[in-house]
Amino acid sequence: MTVQGETAQSAGPLTTEAGAPVADNQNSETAGVGGPVLVQDQSLLEKLAHFNRERIPERVVHARGAGAYGTFTVTADVTRYTRAHFLSEVGKQTETFLRFSTVAGNLGAPDAVRDPRGFSLKFYTEEGNYDLVGNNTPVFFVRDAIKFPDFIHTQKRDPYTGSQEADNVWDFWGLSPESTHQVTWLFGDRGIPASYRHMDGFSSHTYQWNNAAGEAFWVKYHFKTDQGIKNLRAEEAAVLAGQDPDSHQRDLRTAIERGEFPSWTVQIQVMPVADAATYRFNPFDLTKVWPHADYPPIEFGKLELNRNPENVFAEVEQSIFSPAHFVPGIGPSPDKMLQGRLFAYGDAHRYRVGINADHLPVNRPHATEARNYSRDGLAYDGRHGGAKNYEPNSFGGPAQTNAPSWQPIAVSGITGSETTPLHAEDNDFVQAGNLYRLMSEDEKERLIANLAGSISQVSREDIAERAIANFRKADADYGKRLEAAVQALRG
Template structure:
């Protein structure tokens, strides 16, 4: 559908539908006199203008999105009973929002920052939201640390700027971040475009089949366009010349019919393996090595339609990892558990209690049947139906079948660390990643890290940060220390 098809014909009207006689001049008390309060067209326009933006996201504020299609290419019914994953060739409408994490709504696209990869499947059993990033791991493993982490990435309350001291003080005191930081400052830290990067579900999720068997799953979205990245110098130049570079590239690619796509893979772990696996499988700072659980190709994701209004469809779109469908559920991942609350709570504050009623957010392949009523922007969809359950007036009723299988737990409640597995530590996978890099990749990684650490004002903060990388790999630490010293003189 062309943009021209949406141009409304006929007279300009007020919000109430009355025709506007003059949209060029305010009503005044005589020529050159003060403006009259009775000019309701003027007051309505100014009042709406003051309110036409909702609060931006605290994180992931800067984003772009598009609609598309997920097509299942492999029978996965042995692992999950999810209906949209039930038949080879089945297509499901999707909406994907890409984003940077730390920057505000007006920041540039070409920056060193993880990219959000939030995917909504409009399935016949309800919407399924998969909230991930373009990295398979994250900086922290427990949601209780998330506000503190984000505060270090955002503007300092005193200086009003992002401060290297804050960033490296937190990372140095949180050695679990070493793996993700090694990713972030490597070549893939600044994607050339949104089309030329992978996506990951990052967290571990539960799949369960018709027999009630449980499997732990990680999602991978491998770009079919190939990986392309920017160097720090290229990104600095592009961010200044075209801050909208990633958003523009995605929109224009879809406009010309060059639809980006990703091959969808999953790693699958039988439930019984989790207790004795060498790494904690629910630790968001760790990957499952492919040699242990090889990725299995299950489908294709294609983006093929641009949103027609960025505010309505991208900024007001909401994603929550608590939006599951039958056959898919959460894991004991402590970061995921926190996000099950935090994402929905953010949307209730930012968009409103009826955010799920908006076209981009409501189910497209089924109907939401809930007893929730009223509140800000409620659209009256329930009409005169009863708003309680159970009722004898033909209202919706419970199914008596949970979406996912329960997880066995033992022990005493309290604030505890996650169980430690045989090879768990904060540095082993960061070291493995460093040793996978080519010599050129290592050099660029060292340069990127050193350039940022050299901005730290206190030697103890810099030394602690460097020491984390030394524990990951001795060569890594030695080279980084020398590079930082050279820059600091």
């Protein structure tokens, strides 16, 4: 026998957040039949109040995303380069969580749009969580974090019109010639991946690896999709974005549900520390790639995604990633964008998710335990009990190891707002031109069409001309064809 509000599958009585049983979850308590609702109906008030607060603020950038758990497996010995324990032997496996995302769109934006894709990976290692925050492109638009907020403002909604404006986008890119390389990537065929499974990932930034002997190396990570590269043309993407805004999220989830686990072959490029000072361009410049002829990729791992989150809001949206989350054997480089992100990512999560975001299941260490003296604050779970909250102490609390996670970086000179010293071939246009010349004729035609379609929307001639001039500096043919295509569209 069942009563109203109860089923044969009932898991016990419905309760309030305080654990008290709820008598009626179908009808509010009123002053008589048909009368006004009473403020004493605490079940109703608690339910409405929680509903109003059940979504945390969306990310300012990378708001739109999807994620999955997986496994990273070491496939080659890299102990000559790093002492990181999760990379210590061939065959060793580490649990991971990977979040894909677009950059500019809001939480409800469509997936199939022209935008870089975030590729943020958390390794749950036995030495603590290691986060690797990257994109599906090996370069970025700017090389200094002080320009990042300005760049993002041009990609987001204009404060007057409330829409993304071509004038803002191309005004900034035209005045920031270092963006020419990334813009060529973005408006080429790989600017709209067919799915998250069919794109590569990159650390983009340069990091330090250091081995047990104290030797240091500069490295870049590459994640090469085993599913093959597949992209959408602009016309296909426009249709798909309207028909199925959740196309990429759905594709990832259903592939894992079918047992078609996506995987990536993981590689590194390794540069001896001594090479950096005399390399022909600044190796820490985020707008440039290291040519494979100079530093060939070395395969060392396999990443597989094999488990979907149970709750997108609790796991994907509340997941946090910070490039400051290192483990012994891995550390930062002098990359100025990376240096800014070491602060900015953690600060964003402290604002969005709270000071104790690391306590959430998706964020806390899975293969070890966090032991520190941070206490209290919003959503603190009381995990430390009555243990002392200061260090040093004589009560058996955790103590420092005196073993730095990475090797020190030599510095010299005086402080100041300085540009990075120029190397022999530092140039904002060479690599963009090289990328253009690598493209087939069909790829060039699509690139020109995509760029012209965007630049032609600019309202001021000087902004359009300045934007085209950057591509002309990258390659004369590139600029000439783009100028003609823009003029044709603008009449």
